[in-house]
Amino acid sequence: MEPPIVYYPRSEYIETDTGNKVSRKSVICGSQNIILGGKTIIQTECVIRGDLRRTGGGHAVVVAIGRYCLLARGSIIRPPYKTYKGIFSYYPMKIGDHVTIGEGSIVEAATIGSFVHIGKNCVIGRFAIIKDCCRIEDNTVIPPNTVVPSFSIYEGSPGVFVDELPECVQDLYESKTKDYYAKFQPKD
Amino acid sequence: MPKDINIGKNAVVCKDIEIRGEIQIGAGTILHPQCKILALKGPIIFGQNNIVEENVTIINNSQTALTIGNENVFEVGCYVEGTKIGNRNIIEAKARILGNTSLGDNCVIGAVCSTKKDEVIPDNTVIFGDHNNRRTQTASANQQSSLHTRHLDYLREVLPKFNHVASDSQEAVTHSAHSTHSRKVKQTASH
Numbered sequence: 535m536e537p538p539i540v541y542y543p544r545s546e547y548i549e550t551d552t553g554n555k556v557s558r559k560s561v562i563c564g565s566q567n568i569i570l571g572g573k574t575i576i577q578t579e580c581v582i583r584g585d586l587r588r589t590g591g592g593h594a595v596v597v598a599i600g601r602y603c604l605l606a607r608g609s610i611i612r613p614p615y616k617t618y619k620g621i622f623s624y625y626p627m628k629i630g631d632h633v634t635i636g637e638g639s640i641v642e643a644a645t646i647g648s649f650v651h652i653g654k655n656c657v658i659g660r661f662a663i664i665k666d667c668c669r670i671e672d673n674t675v676i677p678p679n680t681v682v683p684s685f686s687i688y689e690g691s692p693g694v695f696v697d698e699l700p701e702c703v704q705d706l707y708e709s710k711t712k713d714y715y716a717k718f719q720p721k722d
Numbered sequence: 723m724p725k726d727i728n729i730g731k732n733a734v735v736c737k738d739i740e741i742r743g744e745i746q747i748g749a750g751t752i753l754h755p756q757c758k759i760l761a762l763k764g765p766i767i768f769g770q771n772n773i774v775e776e777n778v779t780i781i782n783n784s785q786t787a788l789t790i791g792n793e794n795v796f797e798v799g800c801y802v803e804g805t806k807i808g809n810r811n812i813i814e815a816k817a818r819i820l821g822n823t824s825l826g827d828n829c830v831i832g833a834v835c836s837t838k839k840d841e842v843i844p845d846n847t848v849i850f851g852d853h854n855n856r857r858t859q860t861a862s863a864n865q866q867s868s869l870h871t872r873h874l875d876y877l878r879e880v881l882p883k884f885n886h887v888a889s890d891s892q893e894a895v896t897h898s899a900h901s902t903h904s905r906k907v908k909q910t911a912s913h
Binding site: 561581584589621624638673691692 | 738755756775776777798799814815816832833834851852868869872873875876880881883884885
């Protein structure tokens with residue numbers, strides 16, 4: 535099925551040199567600690583918390599997002615926190631390439647691999663690890679510290695394994711995210 | 723920021739929030755950016771050392787005050803109506819407290835769970851899972867409270883560095899003076 539072309543008002547989005555499209559109505563805290571890989575879309579009302587950085591000095595990357603990712607409307611990315619050896623700290627979060635995060639989802643994962651699809655209104659708990667090529671269905675709650683293995687589909691609250699994905703899913707998600715980016719166009 | 727908001731000592735209130743009506747914020751309470759505190763009819767009274775994360779909505783639709791105790795955590799995107807929230811509760815992401823519900827102490831409302839309308843939730847209740855199942859808390863509160871104090875210390879140091887913090891609280895000034903002092907101490911220690 536061919537998805538339609540999505541038009542947005544040109545003034546609503548800022549396009550960077552590397553082709554990232556970031557909505558002016560999104561909230562990005564601590565932008566110097568955030569890396570976007572290129573051709574990533576951050577839609578309206580998203581929140582990315584780059585200010586919650588690791589304790590201790592020096593330059594720190596808090597949120598690293600790969601290429602061709604989509605953070606849909608109202609999604610929230612915030613790094614996870616814990617105390618380790620008695621010291622409280624937030625820890626960096628890494629998101630791979632070709633990752634879609636659905637509307638209204640909250641992500642506090644440690645790592646999200648590449649070719650991952652997260653549905654609408656999901657909650658990904660602190661320090662969850664989502665491996666490559668996974669699908670998290672709509673309204674799923676992944677509890678803290680869960681590891682979601684490759685090629686799996688998770689659903690429910692708490693999220694449990696329901697099905698496997700075929701091997702072609704990598705190409706599928708790659709073409710889907712590229713297609714979405716190509717069809718996300720400005721209109722005056 | 724409206725005049726009838728009262729901010730306690732050491733509290734960190736980010737400027738990028740939506741606030742309406744009569745609100746009291748107790749000592750040491752932290753409001754992240756993008757939270758909504760709406761006292762539409764009656765006032766909302768926060769106790770000490772609460773953490774309110776982004777996209778949280780706390781709303782008071784009744785004439786009586788909504789009182790919130792001490793050391794509660796309101797995680798991302800939760801929705802709170804209610805009449806009373808006790809102490810040391812955790813309201814997880816996207817959880818909802820509805821109607822005139824009152825919450826005891828040491829409760830956990832799990833992610834995406836919701837309470838019924840107008841109920842009284844006793845102390846140490848945990849609401850979890852798909853069907854809002856309930857059980858009694860067994861974990862000790864000590865560990866959680868030590869994590870909470872460290873979390874507060876961290877946020878008090880970091881949030882003012884990256885966000886605009888309400889300047890009408892002079893405590894913010896004394897706090898920043900304190901933090902520069904501690905930084906000096908660290909520097910001398912490193913020498």
